[in-house]
Amino acid sequence: MNAQERIQELADRITVLRDAYYRGSPLVADAEYDAVEDELRSLIEGHPELTPDPNPLDQVGAPAVLHAPIRHSRPMLSLEKATKPEQVEAFFGRFPGQPVVVMPKLDGLSLAVVYENGRLARAVTRGDGTTGDDVTVLVRALTDGIPEQVDAPGRVEVRGEAVMLRSTFAAYNTAHSDKPLINPRNAAAGTLRAKDPATVAERRLRFFAFDLYTEPDSAETDLGSALHSLGFTAADMRRCADPAAAQDVIGEIERQRNDLDYDLDGAVLRLASRDAYAAAGTRSSSPRGALAFKFAAEEKTTVLSDVVWDVGKTGKIAPVAWLEPVFVGGTTVTRATLANQEVIRARGIKIGDTVLVRRAGDVIPFVAGVLDASKRTGAEREIVPPSECPSCGQPLTEQGNSRELFCTNVSCPAQTVRRLIHWASRAAADIDAIGGVWIERLAEAGILEHPSDFYGLTKEKLLEFDRIGEVSATRMIESIDASRSVGLRRALIGLAIPMASEGTAARLCRAGFGSLEDVADAGVDGLVAVEDIGPKVAASLIEHLTRLRPELERLREAGVSLDVREEDLPPVVAAGAPLAGKTVVVTGAISDPRSGEKVPRPTFQRLCEKAGATTATSVSASTDLLITGADVGASKLTKAEKHGVEVVDQGEIWQQLIAAGIV
Ligand SMILES: NC(=O)c1ccc[n+]([C@@H]2O[C@H](COP(=O)([O-])OP(=O)(O)OC[C@H]3O[C@@H](n4cnc5c(N)ncnc54)[C@H](O)[C@@H]3O)[C@@H](O)[C@H]2O)c1
Numbered sequence: 001m002n003a004q005e006r007i008q009e010l011a012d013r014i015t016v017l018r019d020a021y022y023r024g025s026p027l028v029a030d031a032e033y034d035a036v037e038d039e040l041r042s043l044i045e046g047h048p049e050l051t052p053d054p055n056p057l058d059q060v061g062a063p064a065v066l067h068a069p070i071r072h073s074r075p076m077l078s079l080e081k082a083t084k085p086e087q088v089e090a091f092f093g094r095f096p097g098q099p100v101v102v103m104p105k106l107d108g109l110s111l112a113v114v115y116e117n118g119r120l121a122r123a124v125t126r127g128d129g130t131t132g133d134d135v136t137v138l139v140r141a142l143t144d145g146i147p148e149q150v151d152a153p154g155r156v157e158v159r160g161e162a163v164m165l166r167s168t169f170a171a172y173n174t175a176h177s178d179k180p181l182i183n184p185r186n187a188a189a190g191t192l193r194a195k196d197p198a199t200v201a202e203r204r205l206r207f208f209a210f211d212l213y214t215e216p217d218s219a220e221t222d223l224g225s226a227l228h229s230l231g232f233t234a235a236d237m238r239r240c241a242d243p244a245a246a247q248d249v250i251g252e253i254e255r256q257r258n259d260l261d262y263d264l265d266g267a268v269l270r271l272a273s274r275d276a277y278a279a280a281g282t283r284s285s286s287p288r289g290a291l292a293f294k295f296a297a298e299e300k301t302t303v304l305s306d307v308v309w310d311v312g313k314t315g316k317i318a319p320v321a322w323l324e325p326v327f328v329g330g331t332t333v334t335r336a337t338l339a340n341q342e343v344i345r346a347r348g349i350k351i352g353d354t355v356l357v358r359r360a361g362d363v364i365p366f367v368a369g370v371l372d373a374s375k376r377t378g379a380e381r382e383i384v385p386p387s388e389c390p391s392c393g394q395p396l397t398e399q400g401n402s403r404e405l406f407c408t409n410v411s412c413p414a415q416t417v418r419r420l421i422h423w424a425s426r427a428a429a430d431i432d433a434i435g436g437v438w439i440e441r442l443a444e445a446g447i448l449e450h451p452s453d454f455y456g457l458t459k460e461k462l463l464e465f466d467r468i469g470e471v472s473a474t475r476m477i478e479s480i481d482a483s484r485s486v487g488l489r490r491a492l493i494g495l496a497i498p499m500a501s502e503g504t505a506a507r508l509c510r511a512g513f514g515s516l517e518d519v520a521d522a523g524v525d526g527l528v529a530v531e532d533i534g535p536k537v538a539a540s541l542i543e544h545l546t547r548l549r550p551e552l553e554r555l556r557e558a559g560v561s562l563d564v565r566e567e568d569l570p571p572v573v574a575a576g577a578p579l580a581g582k583t584v585v586v587t588g589a590i591s592d593p594r595s596g597e598k599v600p601r602p603t604f605q606r607l608c609e610k611a612g613a614t615t616a617t618s619v620s621a622s623t624d625l626l627i628t629g630a631d632v633g634a635s636k637l638t639k640a641e642k643h644g645v646e647v648v649d650q651g652e653i654w655q656q657l658i659a660a661g662i663v
Pocket residue numbers: 017018021026027028029030031033034060061077078079103104105106107108109110111126160161210235268292
């Protein structure tokens with residue numbers, strides 16, 4: 001195929017993909033769509049004479065099916081994209097001396113909100129950039145962050161992104177597991193296409209402003225301050241003097257990406273002054289005064305090649321998707337979770353389908369849904385849940401609304417191995433010298449069945465195995481020995497009792513239980529008396545600890561401590577405690593000023609508690625102090641400012657801790 005044909009093919013493909021996407025049923029993941037645009041862009045660069053007419057790259061959005069079309073006062077454009085630091089440098093180079101702000105690029109849909117003489121007149125979607133859809137009724141009913149009135153004369157147009165918060169998205173999907181939304185962005189767009197707000201009432205959106213036009217011109221030229229004084233929540237904008245500073249902020253936004261309550265797909269650089277931005281003007285489809293730096297994709301499509309049912313440590317049998325390898329969220333993914341049979345049914349997934357895989361941060365990759373079921377060839381296969389345990393062959397039971405499958409056979413081999421691996425894991429006994437593969441082999445050989453069996457292993461026994469040598473046998477035994485001091489909290493985690501979380505174990509220690517046997521003896525009533533432990537968790541604990549009684553005895557006989565450890569007790573508040581009565585939030589990287597060594601955040605929080613503080617994880621009106629370490633994210637600081645929370649550097653707190661003899 002020659003360049004001209006390829007260009008035409010790509011241009012046609014873009015038109016088709018955009019059309020489907022803006023109708024709410026994308027055919028491919030964004031990253032794949034972007035790749036098509038990139039190929040076309042570089043072909044046209046090499047052969048400007050072959051530029052197609054019309055050129056889809058000069059167009060914005062798609063000529064949407066408009067219900068109530070409204071012409072924009074000025075076009076709503078796309079953004080020029082960048083992925084390399086050189087492009088950021090070039091942007092600064094174009095505007096010498098001009099201050100630039102860097103802000104998150106929110107992944108929702110853009111809206112123009114127009115006020116006339118102080119009153120909200122209408123809200124309009126981007127549409128094809130020239131003409132959008134009037135969505136005022138839906139926006140009024142469903143979107144937070146758009147005031148009904150602003151204190152400004154004449155005509156005020158605020159542009160920004162309407163997003164569905166991740167928390168709203170997750171809550172919606174939990175409540176509607178039969179008809180889940182595929183991702184927050186699609187959900188936001190779909191919400192504003194609804195015919196009647198009442199049908200989508202649980203799908204609340206949130207508006208973040210990033211652009212402003214006023215007639216007559218307002219005196220405030222700084223974009224962030226101007227939006228703020230009108231009563232809008234603006235995207236978090238940070239001023240950067242040079243490309244290096246901008247690159248730092250971009251990096252910081254990317255690192256924070258998974259801690260935020262909204263999806264973002266990049267960072268936007270933009271001239272801070274409204275006048276300078278307006279003076280810079282526009283290209284065919286993007287403003288010159290802004291640049292979008294795109295992050296790696298968190299969603300891609302791939303083929304679901306098989307589904308394997310995996311037996312977990314509590315006997316839960318979960319479907320695992322086997323995927324054709326795909327690079328997403330920074331790594332190559334070959335496996336993803338499909339949760340349970342209800343999720344499979346609700347998302348209508350079959351083996352052989354092209355599926356959308358999502359991997360955000362440390363979250364286990366999951367299959368969000370099928371893209372374009374119309375492309376099926378007929379060779380796809382239904383995903384059939386097993387009727388018996390794939391490991392032990394025993395019949396399964398179904399539990400709960402999502403119809404999770406369980407093998408209840410306590411001597412199921414797969415469960416046994418999973419439980420042993422869990423006992424040896426870092427959060428529990430931390431037997432780090434024996435990996436999962438060896439645990440499986442030792443279990444197969446019949447010498448490991450219960451956690452207590454680890455403590456009967458000897459070097460001689462391990463040396464009988466072909467590939468275990470003197471050095472590794474010694475390390476394994478040492479690692480087992482060290483794990484004898486596991487203690488109440490981590491032993492309870494290691495026993496993998498259904499419904500008992502790591503938090504449950506921590507709470508039991510703080511409530512004054514001295515040993516695992518004490519917990520077992522407390523009865524359901526004794527356990528529900530503990531804060532945040534409900535009757536179901538209590539019943540599960542009692543049931544399983546009663547069953548495990550002989551195992552607890554074996555562990556004790558092997559010299560394993562099941563008693564509470566000092567570090568898990570409620571802290572003893574030192575006399576003259578410097579932080580007495582204060583609620584503190586710790587953020588950023590903490591290090592001991594005396595040694596310069598990094599200190600894990602939980603360890604530092606514990607020190608603060610010993611100094612009399614109560615620790616919390618997020619800043620709110622009830623926070624007294626925000627203690628900052630290195631590399632602090634802007635969002636926590638902004639929040640602290642908003643709530644009038646005092647911000648102190650870790651150095652000051654370390655001094656107080658040292659003075660009070662706490663460290
Ligand atoms: N999957 C598909 O088939 C398909 C098809 C077409 C488009 N798409 C996706 O849709 C998007 C295309 O839209 P685009 O070309 O307008 O580019 P874009 O969405 O990447 O960039 C422009 C948009 O960024 C948004 N934005 C968010 N935060 C902003 C901020 N702080 N300042 C300014 N703008 C901000 C605005 O809504 C603006 O319209 C891409 O992500 C593309 O992958 C996907």
